[in-house]
Structure formats: structure tokens, C-alpha cells
Amino acid sequence: MTSYLIIDDEHMAHEVIKDYCDLIPGMKLAKQCYDALEALEYLRINRVDLIFLDLNMPKLKGFDFVRTLSKKPKVIVTTAYQEFALEGYELEIADYLLKPFSFERFLKAVNKALVLDKKDSSTIFTRDNLDTESIFVYSDKKYVQVKLDEIIYIEAAGNYSKIVFEQNQILVRTKISDLMDKVAEKFIRVHKSFIVSKKHIRIIEGNRILVNENYIPIGNYYKSQVNKLLND
Structure with a gap:
């Protein structure tokens, strides 16, 4: 489980970040802070794995806050100001x-932050261990999380693909x-x-394969890959 802290003086930013984190397995909200001093008080007695940090805040600016931390969690900056990027990497x-950011870009940042964190491997969340259970796909103008065990097969449709489940199917832009x-x-x-799910294969017969009822x-x-599956 990865605990995270949001530090931002805008309520809308909190909503976006929390909504995105809710889509990622293993993410746990520790606290929402609306200025850096509130966050410092919380961190004096609590530990978090990841901080989402705005820069332009009252009382104490974002990077000044980072400089005060003796034991620093991984920090992802969320800001509308591009000109501070170099200073951020120096820290x-x-x-x-950069606001506004997409879920895909947000997920990439989370993966990057937690892969970099070697101190506690139990908290590392990477694309690989997410994909062993589920994946995010883009369908009907939104990202949808689908469980791999529920997919029967996937069929190509040009630049799109059709993911078929037992009771329904979705068209994704991948x-x-x-x-x-x-x-x-x-x-x-x-x-x-x-592409077919190994779990749902029922019969392999000549040049066709029965997956569920299809x-x-x-x-x-x-053909050689299918034969290898038979010999494994």
C-alpha cells in the first residue's frame, strides 16, 4: 500500500488528484493539506510514501517546503508554472x-516515483505489477480499468481493438x-x-481454438506458439 499526501491550496486540484489515485490499486490517501505548514505539522508524526505538491502556495512555497524536510518522501510537483522545472530536478x-494533466501522464509520474523509491520495496507500484491483475484502457473518452482474468479474447479493429468479456465487450483506442x-x-x-486468454481456452482443434463459446x-x-503452449 502506498500512502500519499496532497499539498495544494486549490480544492479542484485535490479532487483531480484524489480521483486519479482512486483509479490506481494500492494508493491510500493519508491527508489533504491546503498549505505547506499544515503538511509539515502532519509529517512531524506521520510518514507517507509520496507527496503531490503545488508550488505557488501561501505562507510557505512548495520548494521551500521541500528544503525543510530531513527525511524526504518521493515528491511529484503539480503546478501551472513550467519555469520552475529545473529547480525541481535539482531538488x-x-x-x-504541468496542470492540467491527463490520467495517463499522472500514472506515468506515479510509476516513475515509486520505481525510484528503493528504500521500501513493499510500497513500489509499477506498471508491471499493476498489469498482472488489471490494465487501464481508453474507451468512450475515459480511462477504464479492466481485470485481466475477465477478458476472454481481444480482436483487432484497425487502430482500435475490441476487448470481449463473457457478457459484454468494449472498443478501445489501442x-x-x-x-x-x-x-x-x-x-x-x-x-x-x-489475442486469447490462456485461462479461457477450452479446445485446440486443427487451425482453430475454442475460447469460452467462441x-x-x-x-x-x-501455430508454433500454440504448440509450445501444449508442451509447457
Whole structure:
């Protein structure tokens, strides 16, 4: 579990960051602070793994706050001011997010910060360990988290892909080759247009494969991969 602290004098910024963190497994809100002095008071007796820090705040500016910390958690700056980026990297800030930022950019920053944190490996959250259970996909103008175990198969649709579940399906704005990179361990590509879940394979017969209730063709190029699966 990764505990995090939000330090920002804008209520809207708190809402955005918290909403994004709620989408990421293993993220736990420790406290929301609206100025740096409030955060200092909290950190005197509490420990957090990650801080989301605004720079332009009353009483004590963001980087001045960072300089006061003796034991510094990983810090991700969230600001509207690009000109302070160099100073931030000199202070070993994990990442520098310019408002407004997308969820994808936010997730990249979180991954980067926690991969860099070698002090407590139990708190490290990376794209790899997220993808062993679930992935985020972009569908219908929003990011959706899908559980890998619930996916039956994935079908190519040009620059899009169709993710098929037992009861429904969604169209995502991602090429099938990029999705294969995300789901690799639990899935196998059996055709240039199809990736299937190993868990849901029922029958392999000639040049086709039965996944749940759906027959999927096996391409000649991918036949050896299917045969390897049989011999594992």
C-alpha cells in the first residue's frame, strides 16, 4: 500500500488528484493539506510514501517546503508554472506535472516515483505489477480499468481493438500489438487479429481454438506458439 499526501491550496486540484489515485490499486490517501505548514505539522508524526505538491502556495512555497524536510518522501510537483522545472530536478523531485494533466501522464509520474523509491520495496507500484491483475484502457473518452482474468479474447479493429468479456465487450483506442505488450503473461497471440486468454481456452482443434463459446482462427505464423503452449 502506498500512502500519499496532497499539498495544494486549490480544492479542484485535490479532487483531480484524489480521483486519479482512486483509479490506481494500492494508493491510500493519508491527508489533504491546503498549505505547506499544515503538511509539515502532519509529517512531524506521520510518514507517507509520496507527496503531490503545488508550488505557488501561501505562507510557505512548495520548494521551500521541500528544503525543510530531513527525511524526504518521493515528491511529484503539480503546478501551472513550467519555469520552475529545473529547480525541481535539482531538488531530486520525482516528476513535474504541468496542470492540467491527463490520467495517463499522472500514472506515468506515479510509476516513475515509486520505481525510484528503493528504500521500501513493499510500497513500489509499477506498471508491471499493476498489469498482472488489471490494465487501464481508453474507451468512450475515459480511462477504464479492466481485470485481466475477465477478458476472454481481444480482436483487432484497425487502430482500435475490441476487448470481449463473457457478457459484454468494449472498443478501445489501442492497437492489438500494444495490448499484447500489456497482457503478455496471461494471454497468447494466435492470429494477427486475435489475442486469447490462456485461462479461457477450452479446445485446440486443427487451425482453430475454442475460447469460452467462441471459435478463434489460428494463423500459420502463430501455430508454433500454440504448440509450445501444449508442451509447457
